[in-house]
Every structure is written in structure tokens, then in C-alpha cells.
Amino acid sequence: FISTHPHSAVLSDVQVTIACDAVLNAPSAYKKQEPESWEEEIQVSRHARSLRQLDNGVRIPPSGWKCQKCEMRENLWLNLTDGSVLCGKWFFDGSGGNGHALEHYRETNYPLAVKLDTITPDGADVYSFEEEEAVLDPHISEHLSHFGIDMLQMQRRTENGHHTDNNPRPRVSEWEVIQESGMKLKAVYGSGYTGIKNLGNNCYLSTVLQVLFSIPDFQRMYVGNLQRIFDYSPLDPTQDFATQM
DSSP: OOOOOTTSOOOOHHHHHHHHHHHHHSOOHHHHHHHHHTOOOOEEOTTTTTOOOOOSOOOOOSSOOOOSSSSOOSSEEEETTTOOEEEOOBGGGTBOOOOHHHHHHHHHOOOEEEEGGGOBTTBOOEEETTTTEEEEOTTHHHHHHTTTOOGGGOOOBOTTSOBOOOOOOOOOOHHHHHTTTTOOOOOOOSTTTOOOOOOSSTHHHHHHHHHHHTOHHHIIIIITTHHHHHHTOOSSGGGOHHHHO
16 A cells, blocks of 8 residues: 655555455455355246136145145145146155156146145245246236135145144245255265365365266376376476376
8 A cells, every 4th residue: 555656645544444444344246146146036937927727627625635646645736737736856845756747747838836735825836847946926826716726725734634834934945955955865975975074165176076086087097097106206296297186
């Protein structure tokens, strides 16, 4: 901030202090984006307004649902076009299925489905097969009414059909999806499974190294030739690419 050049202006201590405080207190670009980076922003589906619903006489009961193609009685999705009740297979829900809801979409191109056990007077979880993400349906009450479902009469149920409270379930964030939240995972250890111990914030470097070491060509070139590389390393190993690798 201060120059010894005879023609330069010298900043006062107060100006230097103000400038330093401004730099220290200014939020970084990363910090500004941080709240948004892990928050799932659910958008209105482009199919919601113009969704075509078939007049096929289908009526969905308030309970006792079962997949129309298998014996699954949980993780069931109601297709909002034809009223088919089929099992899903999506990580964000944390429960399994045989993927019959997705198969049905591939056969029919009917785009929207609602998870049956999430329907309450406050809303429901809607998924768009075509958009491949959770979406909002502003007309969900009307679309459910088409198949005889009155949202105002629906109570949240557990997977075994018992009533629970009507408080809406929090939307699952992208971070929880990545962490496979709710999934029953088996812990595995050993070569090929265990990663590099994180020391502070070196996880980014660790990730790159783990990817490199998983490449067969890299393993053959460097891991397999490790002793040979060391035996023929020059006196100044900093100048040898193979030794450095």
C-alpha cells in the first residue's frame, strides 16, 4: 500500500486499515455459491400444465397399494397419466424396487409419477421420468383427483400402511443423495476398497490419486515397475518423471 516513490501518494494508517478489513471481510466467490451448491432446487415440471390424463375409469384407494407387476408394497409410484401403480428404484427415496415404474415410462412415455405414501394435504413427491429429476406439480391436487384421490383426506403413512403425522417430509438434498442417505450399505475394507486417509482438506488430491491408481495402464507402468524405477533412478530424482510419479 505504501510506496517510496517521491511522486506517489502515501496512504494513511486509517485507509490501510479500512482496505485490509474490506479484503478480509469480503465473501469469496466460493462462499457465495456454497449455500446453493448442495441445495436441491426443485423446479416446476414442463409437463405439469399440459399433462394428458386418460379417462380410463381408474380409481386409486387410500391404502393397500401393490405394484401391478410384482409383489412390492412399498416405494410405489402412481403414474399421473394412466393411474398405473408400479414400484420404483430411486436412491433419493432410500428404498428399493424392481424398476417397473421406469419400465412403464419407457413403454408409454407417460412422464410424471407421484410417490403414493408422500401424499398429504400439503403436497406430494413428484418425479419426472423425462426430465430425470424430482419436480413440482402445481396442479397435483387436480391430477390426483382425476384418479379419485382427495389430498385433503390423505394422511402420511409408513411403508406398512399405518398413519403418521401430516407434517410434510423435508425434501432430500443432493448431498444426501450422494451420501446414499437411508441406504443399507455394507462396510468393506482392504485393497481396492479403502481410500486414502483425509488429512484436513486434501480429499481433492486423494480423489485424483485413487482414480489414477485404479487405471490398469498406470498400475502396470508405475506400480508394477516400482522397484525397477527406484533401482535406475538418477542421482537427482527430482529430474526424473518416472521416479516422481
